[in-house]
């Protein structure tokens with residue numbers, strides 16, 4: 231029996247990729263927003279239902295660029311500790327101070343009820359995360375942001391293709407960041423994007439990813455290098471042709487898991503959201519009051535060559551690099567803390583078979 235890892239990258243047929251990159255041997259344009267980049271940007275704009283997109287060598291730099299482009303270079307940012315390292319690291323690296331808001335107990339997205347108490351005269355933005363592809367309470371967040379004149383940048387790394395209330399997740403807030411990392415629902419090997427409604431940001435974002443250079447070759451500000459290569463864009467073009475099928479296969483896996491695990495005492499699975507077209511990016515299960523602890527279940531699975539992941543554990547406000555900072559510590563985010571101590575993300579990818587899901591559920595239930 232093959233080992234079952236928590237994720238397995240989607241891949242096109244090798245021949246399809248080879249066909250896609252063939253032109254690059256003629257054009258010799260390998261990066262710097264060539265034809266593959268342009269074609270993928272056009273197709274993703276349509277697929278995600280967004281006004282503007284800029285793509286990068288990864289999602290993390292996209293997040294840093296979003297803060298820079300929005301002029302968020304100092305002050306406090308209200309965010310969530312129940313996320314991948316990237317969200318918090320991007321905030322801190324850009325000279326901003328994270329202020330951690332707790333999450334909702336039902337789906338672990340930022341709890342809007344906790345935001346206003348954290349707002350001070352130094353607050354400049356709210357950075358929520360559509361964690362596991364679950365969409366944040368965006369109307370409440372938007373209302374608070376409007377009232378207090380704050381920017382909203384969504385970490386939509388998990389939310390590729392997710393729609394809420396008939397609109398793409400990437401249309402929410404001032405900007406949204408998508409990750410196209412190999413482990414995500416849609417990928418360009420490494421890669422990422424920002425989506426945003428206001429075209430006024432395009433020039434600055436695109437200059438940033440190329441050292442801040444403008445058309446006349448001077449730099450009006452200090453940028454970096456975050457360009458997506460043509461080989462990544464070509465992988466994206468191939469993967470985009472198949473992504474609907476991949477999401478449908480994930481949906482079947484999700485339904486199978488739910489049929490086996492829903493309603494088992496001591497297990498909690500975040501319910502599907504109303505008005506949301508999901509992408510089934512992850513399958514998190516909370517083990518609380520179950521016969522075995524989360525850690526014991528993870529061990530038992532490992533003995534059977536099944537590798538689930540404690541995702542997200544630890545919380546980012548527990549990272550060693552933040553020791554001694556005023557925002558270090560999880561006491562102020564008890565719901566996030568509890569989730570991080572009880573959650574196990576089970577294997578989820580398009581090629582996961584029914585037999586494999588049964589193997590996983592049998593270990594958990596037996």
Ligand SMILES: *Cc1c(COP(=O)(O)O)cnc(C)c1O
Nearest residue numbers: 288289290314316387409411422
């Ligand atoms: C993957 C991920 C990122 C970072 O994306 P990269 O493309 O790997 O840089 C940021 N936030 C979250 C929540 C992620 O899961």
